[in-house]
Amino acid sequence: MIEIDGVTKLYNGRPVVDDLTLTVPAGAFCxxxxxxxxxxxxxxxxxxxxxxxxxxxxRVNGEDVAGLxxxxxxxxxxxxxxxxxxxxxxxVEHNIATVPRLLDWPRSRIRDRVTELLELFRLxxxxxxxxxxxxxxxGEQQRVGVARALAADPDLLLMDEPFAAVDPITxxxxxxxxxxxxxDTGKTIVxxxxxxxxxxxxxTDIAILDHGGLAQFAPPLELLENPASDFVREFxxxxxxxxxxxxxxKVSERMREGETADGEAIPAGATLRDALSEMTARRASxxxxxxxxxxxxxxxxxxDLVR
Amino acid sequence: MIALxxxxxxxxxxxxxxxxTTLVQSFATPTLWVAIxxxxxxxxxxxxxxxFHWAFPAVEPPVYQRDSFVALFLSHAGIVAVxxxxxxxxxxxxxVFVTRAAGRDFRGIVDALATIGQTFPPAAVxxxxxxxxxxxxxxxxxxxxxxxxxxxxxxxxxxxxTVPASVRDAAAGMGMSACQILxxxxxxxxxxxxxxxxxxSVTIGIGTATIGSTVGALTLGTPIFDGIGGNKMPxxxxxxxxxxxxxxxTDLIFARLEDRLRPPSAR
Numbered sequence: 001m002i003e004i005d006g007v008t009k010l011y012n013g014r015p016v017v018d019d020l021t022l023t024v025p026a027g028a029f030c031x032x033x034x035x036x037x038x039x040x041x042x043x044x045x046x047x048x049x050x051x052x053x054x055x056x057x058x059r060v061n062g063e064d065v066a067g068l069x070x071x072x073x074x075x076x077x078x079x080x081x082x083x084x085x086x087x088x089x090x091x092v093e094h095n096i097a098t099v100p101r102l103l104d105w106p107r108s109r110i111r112d113r114v115t116e117l118l119e120l121f122r123l124x125x126x127x128x129x130x131x132x133x134x135x136x137x138x139g140e141q142q143r144v145g146v147a148r149a150l151a152a153d154p155d156l157l158l159m160d161e162p163f164a165a166v167d168p169i170t171x172x173x174x175x176x177x178x179x180x181x182x183x184d185t186g187k188t189i190v191x192x193x194x195x196x197x198x199x200x201x202x203x204t205d206i207a208i209l210d211h212g213g214l215a216q217f218a219p220p221l222e223l224l225e226n227p228a229s230d231f232v233r234e235f236x237x238x239x240x241x242x243x244x245x246x247x248x249x250k251v252s253e254r255m256r257e258g259e260t261a262d263g264e265a266i267p268a269g270a271t272l273r274d275a276l277s278e279m280t281a282r283r284a285s286x287x288x289x290x291x292x293x294x295x296x297x298x299x300x301x302x303x304d305l306v307r
Numbered sequence: 308m309i310a311l312x313x314x315x316x317x318x319x320x321x322x323x324x325x326x327x328t329t330l331v332q333s334f335a336t337p338t339l340w341v342a343i344x345x346x347x348x349x350x351x352x353x354x355x356x357x358x359f360h361w362a363f364p365a366v367e368p369p370v371y372q373r374d375s376f377v378a379l380f381l382s383h384a385g386i387v388a389v390x391x392x393x394x395x396x397x398x399x400x401x402x403v404f405v406t407r408a409a410g411r412d413f414r415g416i417v418d419a420l421a422t423i424g425q426t427f428p429p430a431a432v433x434x435x436x437x438x439x440x441x442x443x444x445x446x447x448x449x450x451x452x453x454x455x456x457x458x459x460x461x462x463x464x465x466x467x468x469t470v471p472a473s474v475r476d477a478a479a480g481m482g483m484s485a486c487q488i489l490x491x492x493x494x495x496x497x498x499x500x501x502x503x504x505x506x507x508s509v510t511i512g513i514g515t516a517t518i519g520s521t522v523g524a525l526t527l528g529t530p531i532f533d534g535i536g537g538n539k540m541p542x543x544x545x546x547x548x549x550x551x552x553x554x555x556x557t558d559l560i561f562a563r564l565e566d567r568l569r570p571p572s573a574r
Binding site: 050072073074075081082083086087088098099102132 | 473474475482484570
């Protein structure tokens with residue numbers, strides 16, 4: 001759990017973060033969202049004290065970060081950034097092992113952990129561990145960057161626009177992987193982005209920041225349905241709001257159990273937006289729905305989307 | 308298909324470069340041949356009398372004899388080594404200092420001092436240093452140190468500044484201390500550029516050290532100045548050829564070191 005309590009950061013006397021109070025529950029995927037200059041990155045970097053807060057306190061799992069030794073604090077918080085910051089003179093395995101090495105883990109444990117992480121990101125360990133960062137594609141570099149952040153198994157992961165610099169297809173794949181890892185590990189993630197669609201896709205909670213203050217803190221659906229202010233309404237975007245609403249709801253919420261339909265089934269975990277897209281593409285108004293095992297468990301029709 | 312993949316090709320080149328240099332390969336380098344030539348001339352110079360006598364019949368003796376060329380070389384190399392070592396240590400320390408937050412304000416002063424060191428003629432430094440340090444190798448060490456500082460400081464600052472901000476940010480964010488960031492990330496990444504500065508400094512230093520002979524330092528410049536003073540051309544030639552070869556061998560050795568230090572992405 002992260003408690004940000006009345007935190008202010010001034011640059012040249014002007015507040016970039018202004019009396020911000022925000023509590024991120026343990027296990028949440030909290031996205032800090034806002035236009036550039038809203039203080040989202042500064043807020044993130046105050047959590048691991050890359051930037052010192054001028055006023056207020058930040059507590060991680062109940063402990064005031066200002067009272068902890070800074071190196072120890074950072075070694076137990078994962079950190080991933082947009083341009084990856086991979087060390088160009090170190091091989092992939094050495095890069096991933098950065099924090100375990102700082103923590104003096106035994107060699108065999110480091111080796112096993114690197115293998116485990118490469119597998120988690122579906123990078124073949126024997127092919128990738130000996131490569132240098134420049135030998136990887138942008139998406140692979142970003143995977144290694146996130147793997148490095150997870151290396152010492154931190155409870156908390158800070159990510160500053162990690163997928164902003166990769167192409168849309170790679171970004172889509174990376175988002176899916178991160179969502180999977182969040183689901184499987186239950187880590188608390190604080191994620192900075194200015195991309196509303198990325199936020200809606202990944203977040204359990206979204207904090208919209210405006211001029212260093214909190215404009216709204218809510219789960220994605222509530223943010224879309226009940227924007228707290230005109231700023232939030234505008235930022236979320238009135239255009240395509242219907243599609244955004246469909247994108248935060250799952251097929252499983254609307255399907256009719258026991259019914260069935262013709263054609264290939266879509267997964268119950270897919271979004272309603274995926275369902276609409278499939279219906280349009282197949283010119284079918286009803287689709288069968290399958291559970292994780294692939295068994296057809298129900299059906300969803302066009303009318304269910306707008307229920 | 309694989310042959311068309313540029314990354315695959317790059318990998319095979321790298322694999323070759325990373326493989327151990329075999330005995331045959333190291334014999335095939337110009338560095339070794341020039342070094343052998345230099346060493347051979349150093350030892351054989353006293354026996355080249357007939358050649359120089361044939362070319363300059365009026366000069367007697369035809370070969371510089373007061374000191375052995377090996378002794379001159381060792382003294383010359385020692386003076387350059389001491390001066391360059393000091394310039395390297397102090398130059399890198401100054402560069403590290405001015406690239407930290409605490410030392411940023413001193414950047415201009417350090418730049419100016421290093422530039423003055425380089426522009427102030429070494430001959431004048433020698434003249435000024437003799438009253439304080441006396442005749443012998445010491446004034447030469449001081450002159451070479453001052454003269455060699457600028458390329459080292461400049462390159463070290465440039466090298467440290469090329470380390471991407473994102474790399475430093477990531478290192479700090481993962482909990483490396485300032486010293487660990489410097490030792491494990493910044494200096495290794497800056498190393499090729501720093502080494503290029505040391506290379507320039509040392510190579511220039513080898514040539515410049517010859518003037519130390521005017522204030523009593525024993526160098527390969529000693530026969531040169533002796534020859535100029537006594538109008539003995541062969542002495543000038545003997546000293547000059549050896550100094551030039553010494554500088555070339557050193558430069559080639561540094562070039563090989565630089566290749567080894569270059570980051571994997573640039574190999």
